[in-house]
Amino acid sequence: MTILRALAALLVAAGAALAGPAPAHAEQVLEGIFTYTPAEGxxxxxxxxxxxxxxVGDLREPLYLPVGCRLHVQGSTGVTGGDAVLTGGQWAFTTPKDRGMQCPDGTWAPTVEVVKFDDVTMSGTRSVTHNGNCGLPPGIINTPFTLTYKQPLPIPVDQYPLICEPGGLRRCF
Incomplete structure (x- = not known):
């Protein structure tokens, strides 16, 4: 009876090893040229x-999972850009502007813009915070926006997985 139990345990362990999860593949990281359409503006x-x-693991499996990603967002004239990081399921970046808001008397006041967007729904919010330098009460102006894919990047970006040399410790490129 003990031999049967050991054999059964060995079969269960072998089955679990064979049926283990496949290497995880990263979702496609957002890249390209997009049309930015705010609700107002x-x-x-x-x-x-x-x-x-x-x-970076023990290098026995292909490297599929990108981590520590940043999205360099370059905005066209009049559109804010910055380096976005994934925070709480949304990409976000903050951009301070010296001349962010024009006051009623024609002078300019500083603002801070916080942009958050979701790469699944292709929508987000641009929040402009001002501290009341223009004689107005301090406030935050929230403007929703959408993104629409327009075309690929002019310069290709290498995708994952990295190609690694066979063997123990390997160089990957």
């Missing part, structure tokens, strides 16, 4: 270049 374009660091 002037539309423009965002050119988004991703920059990621691959997962």
């Amino acid at each position: 002037t539309p423009g374009t965002w050119t988004i270049y991703p920059s990621c660091v691959p997962v």
Whole structure:
């Protein structure tokens, strides 16, 4: 009876090893040229270049999982850009502007813009915070926007997985 139990345990362990999860593949990291359309204001374009660091493990499996990603968002004239990081399921970046808001007397006051967007729904919010330098009460102006894919980047970006040399410790490129 003990031999049967040991054999059954061995079969269960072997089955679990064979049926284990396949290597995880990362979702496509957002890249390309997009049309930025705010609910109010002037539309423009965002050119988004991703920059990621691959997962480093024991190098026995292909490196599929990008981590530490940043999206360099380059805005067209009049459209805010910055380096977005994934925070709480949304990409976000903050951009301070010295001449962010024109006052009623024609002078300019500083603002801080916080942009958050979801790469699944392709929508987000641009929040402009001002501290009341123009004689107005301090406030935050929230403007929703959408993104629409327009075209690929003019310069290709290498995708994952990295190609690694066979063997123990390997170089990956």
